[in-house]
Amino acid sequence: MEQVVVNGLFSGAQYSLIALGLTLIFGLMNVLNFAHGQMYVLGGLVTYTIVTFGFGFIPPDAFTIFGIDFIFPIALICAGMVLAILGALFEKLLFRTVIRRSKRDESTMLLAAATAFLLDASLLLIFGEKLHSVPDLVDGIISTDLEPVFPAIPFSDSFNLPYYKLLLGVIAFVMILLFVAGMRFTRPGRAMRALAQDRMAAQLMGVNVGRYTMIGFAVGAMLAGMTGGLLLAASGGIQATEGGAKSILAFEMIMLGGAGVTGGAIAGGFILGMMQSVGHSFLGNFTDLVIFAALVVFLSIRPQGLMGKPWG
């Protein structure tokens, strides 16, 4: 049971980060970013490339200082930056034009789908279908054999948490906190929240709509990319083709929590992570089916999700 809870919390933190990026883009621009899963994969594969090959002339082991290997955090930051630039370009060159020219909001969906195809195709061409993985960050494991953690809980079974997973979980939690704090307390954060809540009013307050929409898209893409890096190290590896599936997961999360709301994305991420973790130990292969059925039932009672605005 403890193992299930820990797994759920762990994937929940990662999922929340994906959902946060998606919900930010949706809240700001009313664009459903189909390419979010692909951005996540791209982030993971950029991290993989840097960790494995370094920066061309600089080999990856050049970043070991005082016996600590700094290549992974550096790679993670690079992945974030690459994705931020990509996101900013997408917004500025593609989405902005289409939003301005088209008659319907929904036309951006087509564009988003096309960018998803584009990333999918490019990733497959560059990286192939092979599973890419990196070595564990740190050795060691926390285990109940050494030290019982929650002895009071019944169904307690053997419990393992490798140190590298713990480390990655902590990084994910810290990133969520940083994001929430950034949205609350910084100037761009406040501008983006205002834009998401009332675009016209924000404009009248002197918020530069173009600039902050672009920043928002960049931050959303960056979160997806960095989560890709984190999950690359946490799971067995990442495949160039799994982007679509990850997008679908992210959609489930933001529907659960309510689209366009930060708290909803976090809640959705953790709930889905927990449901999957519990489901996999009781239901096996049927987990995703049961989750979908539950989601349909839940949305038919509460169409706007846990804390979303009605109709997004």
Added chain:
Amino acid sequence: MERFPSNPNLPSPQRGNLSNLSRFVQESRPTWPWLGTVFALILLFFVIPDFIASMRPEKQGLIYYQFTQIALLSIAAAGVWLTFYIGRINIGQGALCLVGAYVSAIVQVKLDVSYWLTIPLAGIFCVLVGIVIGWPILRLRGVYFAMITLILTEVAKLVVLNFPIVTNGARGITNIPLPEAVTLFGFTILPEFTADNNRMYFYFLSMFVMVLTFIALFRLVHSRIGRLCKSLQQNEELASSLGVNLVLLRLIPFCISCFMGGVAGALAAGVQHNVGPSIFTVQDSVNYMLYCFMGGLGNLFGPLVGTVILRMGWNYLTAAGDYQLLFYAIALIILMLIIPNGVMSLSPVRIYQRVVGWLGNRRPTLNTVPHNRKS
């Protein structure tokens, strides 16, 4: 006086003339559906087969196959278009196609029912699925509906994979027989499909169903229900205040859409002789939506035009090998930037105006819709 100024905000008198003209074009449309149908039938059943017959024999099968696919995809896309007609973006048609294909295959192989019966059977089964799923999810709007239907395709695949007793799991059903002949009072109504001729016969079959689909769609859109649906698309609260049974009104088009998906799936099962969990994927669902958008959501024939353009483009890009999807995506993005409202949104009047304006001023105005629509 400059007759076609390139300034996007034309003064009202001139603009009035132009919009009168385009309104005339739109209003005159219902007067030539029969002519259009006859023309389409001649084209599809005589001109194109004649053209294909003039090709090398070994190539004919492939060409028939490609046209058949376009017909099938446009039937499914027509369903997606119909759900858009009630203001819902449906990215789950692939799921219904998958269900339709499996129903047809399972009923044929396990219950030994004639292929001809399985086509309507698949459609009806999909209607039932549509009622069960549509009832709860049609309450959702906008991106919520889009997202949940997108997930639906993935779920359909999971269902297939998780119930191998019925569906054969990942291996799929591979031994679907070719349709046999149907005779009535000694007359052969429907001929037997053989290994030699099935490509051509399937072409005729699917084209026939496609023509039927679009006639039905035309009738539906110009019926009372169609007009009510259109009002739903524009303002749901207003429509509900008119005393319309919203739940039913949304469910009927959705079920028709599911029926189309199911029929397309059943046809595909016949054409391909086998079905597997990945014959209709999320990408197909997204593609149906793309066909509708690219053709134009404002026009009944949008899905057909979009399917023809995008699918033919896709087929041509096969030459690009591994780069096929990449080029397809780039072409889509470029198309989207040039015609964000779809091919059918281009009116001849406006193109003429634009070209003349461009020749006169050397300053193209691509957009005549003012900005800041949202404020």
Added chain:
Amino acid sequence: MTKILDLQNIELYYDHVYALRGVSIEVNEGETVALIGANGAGKSSILRAITGLRRIKSGQIEYKGEKINGLPPERLVEMGIAMVPEGRRVFPFMTVRDNLMMGAFTRHNKAEITQTLEMVLARFPRLKERYHQAAGTMSGGEQQMMVIGRALMAKPKLLLLDEPSLGVAPKLVQDIARSIVAINRDEKVSVLLVEQNSRMALSISERAYVLATGSVALAGKSKEMRDDARVQQLYLGGEL
């Protein structure tokens, strides 16, 4: 008197339908001017044109003698034009404090912002009670006070108000009218007030324009207009 705002021959179209045809309006420094007229007469379109939310087709908008048409809204806020949009448009999930601070988005001097904040809170004590409440949960009248306060946070020289009495309880309409007068007097802010409630608008303004089908039908002193039968006729959709 110097003009703070000067609109000359404004034309504005929505798609192909005109909303404003040759509108000329001016606001003098320190003055309160009312724009009244029936629904769809083009009152809100004038404010949208001034704030740059809608692009005008022809004509000129001058603010303090400087041409401002074509400037993006954020530049205008920096120059001292603040608008209270129709239907209040609060940021519903932000607290009252955050909403007010959004009003000062273009200002950077923290000490001055705090000073303005204290002024706004002193002027609308209700907001102090609701300081940490989400703005979406307040009543219509409270929200209206908050958006006026939010506009004041930008320390404007010209305040544009779009239908401040809409959807506000009748008792609170008077409060709002009184605070508009006070703001105009104490803060030396010129006010352009768009209203359907012509009695309220005419009672607190010095001059007024009556709009009908996209152009100015009547202009003059508010005091005289209050008893003018023609104003009522225009409201009922009549022609002069």
